[in-house]
Amino acid sequence: MTKITGKVLHVHEPFVVPYSKRKCVAYYFKIEKKVSTGKHSHWRTLIEKEDIQDFYIEKRGEVVLVRPTNTPKNYYSYLVEDSSAGSGFLKxxxxxxxxxxxxxxxxxxxxxxxxxxxxxxxRIIEVGEIITVGGIAKWKAVDATISGYNYSKIAALESSDSQKLIITDLIQARRTDL
Structure with missing residues (x-):
C-alpha cells in the first residue's frame, strides 16, 4: 500500500455542493429531522447524498491520479465536517x-x-485542499492532458479486491503511516 499527502486538483468539472457552494471532487451531506416518540427522540435521515470523481494529488510538482468509484464502491472516506446548519424552536x-x-x-x-x-x-474534499490517500500504486497511460506534466505515464492509486482506497482530510493522517 502506498500513501500520499498533497493538494487536490480536479480532473473533470468539479461538483458544487448545495449549501456552501464550494467546488469539490467529493462530497457527502445529510439532512436530518428530530423525531419525538413520547419519552424518546432521535434524528431521522431525510436526505443523504454522496458522490466522488477522479482527481489528482499534487506533491512537490508531481501528480498522482486517484480513481475512486461509487459502483462498486472501492474506497473508504474519513472526512471532517466542513459545514453545518440547523433550525428548531426559536431558531x-x-x-x-x-x-x-x-x-x-x-x-x-x-x-x-x-x-x-x-x-x-x-463533508467535502475541496479543490486545493490538502488530503491523504492510501492505495495500490500502478503506472497508467495518460489519456488527459495535465498542464505542466509532459509524460506519457502517470502513477495512479487504485484499489484491489482485498484492499480499498482510503481517502481522508483528517490532519492526524498526515503524521502516521498506513
Missing amino acids: DPTPEFKELLDGFNIPSENFLGFNKRLKYSE
Missing part, C-alpha cells in the same frame, strides 16, 4: 439553509407555523 433557518430545504422540497415549518428541528452536515 429560524438561515436564508442559505432555507434555500437548500426548498430545493429538496422539505418544509422548514410544521402545520402550526413552528420551525421544525432540522440539521444539515456537509
Whole structure:
C-alpha cells in the first residue's frame, strides 16, 4: 500500500455542493429531522447524498491520479465536517439553509407555523485542499492532458479486491503511516 499527502486538483468539472457552494471532487451531506416518540427522540435521515470523481494529488510538482468509484464502491472516506446548519424552536433557518430545504422540497415549518428541528452536515474534499490517500500504486497511460506534466505515464492509486482506497482530510493522517 502506498500513501500520499498533497493538494487536490480536479480532473473533470468539479461538483458544487448545495449549501456552501464550494467546488469539490467529493462530497457527502445529510439532512436530518428530530423525531419525538413520547419519552424518546432521535434524528431521522431525510436526505443523504454522496458522490466522488477522479482527481489528482499534487506533491512537490508531481501528480498522482486517484480513481475512486461509487459502483462498486472501492474506497473508504474519513472526512471532517466542513459545514453545518440547523433550525428548531426559536431558531429560524438561515436564508442559505432555507434555500437548500426548498430545493429538496422539505418544509422548514410544521402545520402550526413552528420551525421544525432540522440539521444539515456537509463533508467535502475541496479543490486545493490538502488530503491523504492510501492505495495500490500502478503506472497508467495518460489519456488527459495535465498542464505542466509532459509524460506519457502517470502513477495512479487504485484499489484491489482485498484492499480499498482510503481517502481522508483528517490532519492526524498526515503524521502516521498506513
